[in-house]
Amino acid sequence: MKLHLVSLSLVLAALPFTGCRDQKITAYRAPKDPAPVVAPAAPAQMGPSATLPDGHPAIGGEAAPASAPGAMTGNVPTAEGMALLWTAPAHWTAKSLGAMRKGSYAIAGETGAVGDLAITAFPGDTGGLFANVNRWRGQVGLEPIEAAQIEASVQNIEANGLKITIAEATGQANGVSTTLLGAIVPHEGQTWFFKLIGPAALITREQTAFREFLSTIKPR
Amino acid sequence: MPDFVRLLRDFFVSIRLTVVLLVISIILVFAATLAQVDLGVWGVQQKYFHSFFVMQEIPRTGITVPAFPGGYLIGGLLLINLLAAHIYRFKLEWRKSGIQLTHAGLILLLVGELLTGLLAEESFMRIDEGQTKHYSESYRQYELALLDLTNPAYNDVVAIPQTVLAKTGTIQHPQLPFQVKIKDYYPNASLQRRSPAPGTPPARATAGIGPNITAIPLPLNPKESEGNLPVTFVELIGAEGSLGTWLVSPALSQPQTVVYQGRTWELTLRQHRYYQTHTVKLLNFTHEKYAGTDIPKNFASRIQLTTENKSEDREILIYMNNPLRYAGLTYFQAGFENNDRTSILQVVRNPNWILPYVACLLLGFGLIVQFGIHLVSFSRKRATT
Structure with a gap:
C-alpha cells in the first residue's frame, strides 16, 4: 500500500513537466533572401485573374522568375512535397502559380480567347462535392442544383488509382458565354481541384485535352 | 533510516519496478504503433514518447487528462531505477565488471535519448x-516575421514565434515603431476567396490582400505528410492609431508591406528560420x-x-x-x-550525437567482458574436471 503511495506521488510530481518548451520573440539583422533560381512556373502572359469570373479578386499573382522554356510541359513535381504529379498538354502555357495554386496554365484560343486552368489543394473535403459543384455553378451564373441531382450531374472516372469526379457548367460570366470544367481528386486527406474555365467555344474544344490531362494525374 | 526513505529506496531498487516499467513500455509502444495510422510518425512521437503523460480528451467534454505514462516518465523512472539499483548493489568485483559496464552503457543510452529529445533541433x-542560402527552416514551427526592408543590404527582423501568436494579445517590441496586436491565430486553416454575395460577413482584415480572403479554421493535422497551414490576423497600431489589420499566411506568396515613419515593413508568416x-x-x-x-x-x-x-x-x-x-x-x-x-x-x-555511439560501445564491450569472464571460468572448470 505504502509502495503505491510512493508511485502515486511520483506520478503527481511529474505532472508539471507535461507542458512544452516556450519560445521567445527574437530580433536580428539578416541578409536579404536569395532569389529563387528554379521557378515553379514560366512567367505569366496574363494576370491570374484575367479569366476569372466577375467578383473574384486576384490572390497573389506575383510573376515568378522565368524557368527554362517548355520546362513545365513535362512531369510537374508539386511544391512542398505535395502528393500529385501530372503531365500538361504541350500547347498549354505554364504561368505563375500565384498564392494558392499548385499548378497554373493558360490555354490560348483563336482571336485572343484565353482559358485558365488552376490547380489547387486543400486539407479535408472542403465542404464536399455538393458545395463545390454549386460553387462552380455560381461562378458561371448558374442556379445551385439540389442535393438529389448531384450524382447525376457529375461523371466519375479512375486514373492511376485516383478517383476523379468531373463536373461541367456552362453559363455567363462577364457577359460572355463561359464554360467551367472542374475535376475533384481526393488524395491522402487533401482535396485537389483542377478547374478549367474560359470562353465556351474554347473550353469545348479543349474537352478532350482536359480529359487526357486528367488521366495523367498520378500520386507522387 | 526513516521509514519513508527506506520505502523510497526499496521502491527504486526493486526489480519489480523494472519489470512493471518494461511491461508499460511494451503497451506504450503497441498503442503508439496503432495510433500512427491516424497521427503519423511525428504526432505519435510527441504524444506518446516525448511527453510525461499520454494526454487524452474525455469524449464530448473537451477536457484533456493524463491517460497513460508517457515515454519521458517511463524512461526517467527506468533511469532512476537502474541508477538506484546500480548504486545500492554496487560491489567492486572483477566478476561483475561486465554487467556494470553494460548497465553504464544502458544508463548513458537513456540519458542520451532524454538529452536528444530536449536539445536536438531539426x-x-x-x-x-x-x-x-544562409538559413534552414523548421519543419513545423512558424513565426510571424516583421521585416524592415528599408536598407538595401539587409533586413532588420523581429520574429514572433507561434507559441506567442497562439496566446494573442498586444506586443510592444523595442525594435518596432508600432504595437503588434495579434487578434487571432489559427494553427491550421483553409483560405478561400471571399464571396462577393450580399450578406457575407465583413472581412476581418482591412489592409493588404486579406479583405479578399476568408480563413476557415481547421483542426490541427498531426500528419507530417499533409502539414498545417497557419493563419494569423495582425493589427499594427502606431502612435496615431491603427494602421490596419492584415491576414497573414504562408500560403500568400505576394508580399504584404506597410510604410510607416519612412520605413517599409513586410509582414510574413513563415517557417521558423535558423x-x-x-x-x-x-x-x-x-x-x-x-x-x-x-x-x-x-x-x-x-x-x-x-x-x-x-x-x-x-x-x-x-x-x-x-x-x-x-x-x-x-x-x-x-x-x-x-x-x-x-x-x-x-x-x-544535436549537441548530443556522440552519446548513443559511446553508449553502444560500452554496452557491447560490457557484454563481451561478461561473457568472456563466464567463458574463461567455464573452460577452467571443465579443464579441472
Whole structure:
C-alpha cells in the first residue's frame, strides 16, 4: 500500500513537466533572401485573374522568375512535397502559380480567347462535392442544383488509382458565354481541384485535352 | 533510516519496478504503433514518447487528462531505477565488471535519448541549383516575421514565434515603431476567396490582400505528410492609431508591406528560420535511378560551403549515408523537387550525437567482458574436471 503511495506521488510530481518548451520573440539583422533560381512556373502572359469570373479578386499573382522554356510541359513535381504529379498538354502555357495554386496554365484560343486552368489543394473535403459543384455553378451564373441531382450531374472516372469526379457548367460570366470544367481528386486527406474555365467555344474544344490531362494525374 | 526513505529506496531498487516499467513500455509502444495510422510518425512521437503523460480528451467534454505514462516518465523512472539499483548493489568485483559496464552503457543510452529529445533541433534547407542560402527552416514551427526592408543590404527582423501568436494579445517590441496586436491565430486553416454575395460577413482584415480572403479554421493535422497551414490576423497600431489589420499566411506568396515613419515593413508568416554563419550554395544535384526503372539509386548534392570570413570555402558532396558535419550541424540528403533542380537537405543540430555511439560501445564491450569472464571460468572448470 505504502509502495503505491510512493508511485502515486511520483506520478503527481511529474505532472508539471507535461507542458512544452516556450519560445521567445527574437530580433536580428539578416541578409536579404536569395532569389529563387528554379521557378515553379514560366512567367505569366496574363494576370491570374484575367479569366476569372466577375467578383473574384486576384490572390497573389506575383510573376515568378522565368524557368527554362517548355520546362513545365513535362512531369510537374508539386511544391512542398505535395502528393500529385501530372503531365500538361504541350500547347498549354505554364504561368505563375500565384498564392494558392499548385499548378497554373493558360490555354490560348483563336482571336485572343484565353482559358485558365488552376490547380489547387486543400486539407479535408472542403465542404464536399455538393458545395463545390454549386460553387462552380455560381461562378458561371448558374442556379445551385439540389442535393438529389448531384450524382447525376457529375461523371466519375479512375486514373492511376485516383478517383476523379468531373463536373461541367456552362453559363455567363462577364457577359460572355463561359464554360467551367472542374475535376475533384481526393488524395491522402487533401482535396485537389483542377478547374478549367474560359470562353465556351474554347473550353469545348479543349474537352478532350482536359480529359487526357486528367488521366495523367498520378500520386507522387 | 526513516521509514519513508527506506520505502523510497526499496521502491527504486526493486526489480519489480523494472519489470512493471518494461511491461508499460511494451503497451506504450503497441498503442503508439496503432495510433500512427491516424497521427503519423511525428504526432505519435510527441504524444506518446516525448511527453510525461499520454494526454487524452474525455469524449464530448473537451477536457484533456493524463491517460497513460508517457515515454519521458517511463524512461526517467527506468533511469532512476537502474541508477538506484546500480548504486545500492554496487560491489567492486572483477566478476561483475561486465554487467556494470553494460548497465553504464544502458544508463548513458537513456540519458542520451532524454538529452536528444530536449536539445536536438531539426530543420531543412530547400535550395535550388545555383542558389546560395544562409538559413534552414523548421519543419513545423512558424513565426510571424516583421521585416524592415528599408536598407538595401539587409533586413532588420523581429520574429514572433507561434507559441506567442497562439496566446494573442498586444506586443510592444523595442525594435518596432508600432504595437503588434495579434487578434487571432489559427494553427491550421483553409483560405478561400471571399464571396462577393450580399450578406457575407465583413472581412476581418482591412489592409493588404486579406479583405479578399476568408480563413476557415481547421483542426490541427498531426500528419507530417499533409502539414498545417497557419493563419494569423495582425493589427499594427502606431502612435496615431491603427494602421490596419492584415491576414497573414504562408500560403500568400505576394508580399504584404506597410510604410510607416519612412520605413517599409513586410509582414510574413513563415517557417521558423535558423540562420547560420556560413552559406551553402548548391552547385548541382544528381538523381541516379536503376537502369530502366524509376527506382532511386542515389541522390547527391554538390555544394560550396563558405564562411563569412572565407576561412572555409570548399566543395562538398552530400549523398545518402554521407552527411556533412560542420559547425555542430549535420546536413543529410533528404529529398528533391522541381525535376531534380531543387535539393532538400535535412539540417540537424544535436549537441548530443556522440552519446548513443559511446553508449553502444560500452554496452557491447560490457557484454563481451561478461561473457568472456563466464567463458574463461567455464573452460577452467571443465579443464579441472
